[in-house]
Amino acid sequence: MSTQIVNIQPLSQPVDLGVEPATFSPDVEAEIDRHLAKYPVMRSAILPLMFIVQRERGYLDPPGVLYLANRLKLRVTDIWEVATFYSMLHTQPIGKYHIQVCRTLSCKIRGAGKITEHCIQKLGIKPGETTADGRFTLSEVECLGSCGTAPMLQINFDYHEDLTPEKVDQVLDALP
Numbered sequence: 001m002s003t004q005i006v007n008i009q010p011l012s013q014p015v016d017l018g019v020e021p022a023t024f025s026p027d028v029e030a031e032i033d034r035h036l037a038k039y040p041v042m043r044s045a046i047l048p049l050m051f052i053v054q055r056e057r058g059y060l061d062p063p064g065v066l067y068l069a070n071r072l073k074l075r076v077t078d079i080w081e082v083a084t085f086y087s088m089l090h091t092q093p094i095g096k097y098h099i100q101v102c103r104t105l106s107c108k109i110r111g112a113g114k115i116t117e118h119c120i121q122k123l124g125i126k127p128g129e130t131t132a133d134g135r136f137t138l139s140e141v142e143c144l145g146s147c148g149t150a151p152m153l154q155i156n157f158d159y160h161e162d163l164t165p166e167k168v169d170q171v172l173d174a175l176p
């Protein structure tokens with residue numbers, strides 16, 4: 001006897017986040033307007049707008065996500081799909097310095113595992129965690145396009161290449 005499947009929900013449901021949308025200063029709104037004006041299709045501005053909201057709020061928090069959905073006339077789930085795809089977008093608070101160690105082939109062959117392990121030992125956190133003082137978040141990510149200088153990592157927007165554990169120490173110890 002076949003089982004009848006009932007109550008199949010559409011893939012994308014309206015989502016009530018239970019928050020008010022974020023608000024931004026007139027300067028930030030003007031910056032957002034400038035980006036929206038560049039694109040004939042509004043949703044194409046999703047990434048630049050996400051970076052602005054993330055910059056202003058520290059991460060893509062529920063009020064920020066709701067703001068983006070309203071501003072881009074998209075569903076919350078549309079925003080969420082993009083927010084959770086890219087490693088440079090954050091849906092949880094992250095540390096002041098986001099250390100992203102590349103773990104893809106070239107870096108892997110040239111010692112990325114040692115670099116990650118060194119960061120784990122030095123910072124006392126595992127990938128996906130943030131130090132208790134909120135200073136560092138450690139992540140492992142896929143190829144950052146700097147394979148010729150493997151192994152490498154990215155801290156916020158800066159690349160650090162041809163790494164050794166000693167060089168990682170120098171880079172981390174020099175951060176303000």
Ligand code: FES
Pocket residue numbers: 102103104105106107108142143144145146147148150152
């Ligand atoms: S494999 Fe690490 S940057 Fe490409």
